[in-house]
Amino acid sequence: MYKTNNYVPTDKMSDLICGNYTLLQVMSRFNLSLGFGDQTVQEVCRANGVDCKTFLAVVNFITEENNRMADEVQDLSIHALMNYLKQAHHYFLDFQLPTIRRKLIEAIDCSVQNEVAFLILKFFDAYVAEVRKHMDYEDMNVFTYVENLVAGNRESGFRISQFARRHDQIDAKLKELKNIIIKYYPAGGNDYLLNAVLFDIFSCEQDLASHCRVEDYLFVPAVLRLEKEVK
DSSP states (O other), rough: OOOOOOOOSSSSSHHHHHHHHHHHHHHHHHHHHHOOOTHHHHHHEEEEETTHHHHHHHHHHHHHHHHHHOOOOOSSHHHHHHHHHHHHHHHIIIHHHHHHHHHHHHHHHOOOOOOOOOHHHHHHHHHHHEEEHHHHHIIIIIIHHHHHTTTTOTTTTOOOHHHHHOOOOOOHHHHHHHHOOOOOHHSSSHHHHHHHHHHHHHHHHHHHHHHHOOOOIIIIIHHHHHHHHOO
């Protein structure tokens, strides 16, 4: 059962992970590795050069699963948030989505004229293309703009509100893909493999939705505040 109260710096890092195993992804995206023994969150963050307040802000926001703007964004490290988001992009594009595709090919029968199988791969590839387009835009435009802003250089022609407006959820194609697999994939395949990859797709959808929420409700408010400070 997930913890409902906020985690604090003096909590043991092991308790955080055991209380909510999905926070393993948060740890890895802050470049925190396992093997920390009985150290507290603060001790682990300090030893790895990670801003503890920002780490806990992300952890508690994800754990609470709320959709409200963060109240205290002035003390968050925008640099740490950007590194977290960049690591998430790397995970999705270079590890999780390619892994799901390999499992899909293994699970569905592509050796015969199976129209549903090819439709599944077509939808998945279209979905990955949408995710890549979205994340490439962030990497090349949004993060570059924010890095310049942190350095005190405010560029004309772009504001973080533009990013927020175009930042719609990128899950429509994934829902179609799940419906095709659940409703229309013919019986007779390897149910273990198919169910396993479907589980991975559900997990990916949840992880991506959480990622987008961190961007919308933590990152964007922090940058909005910075924009007001940088003249």
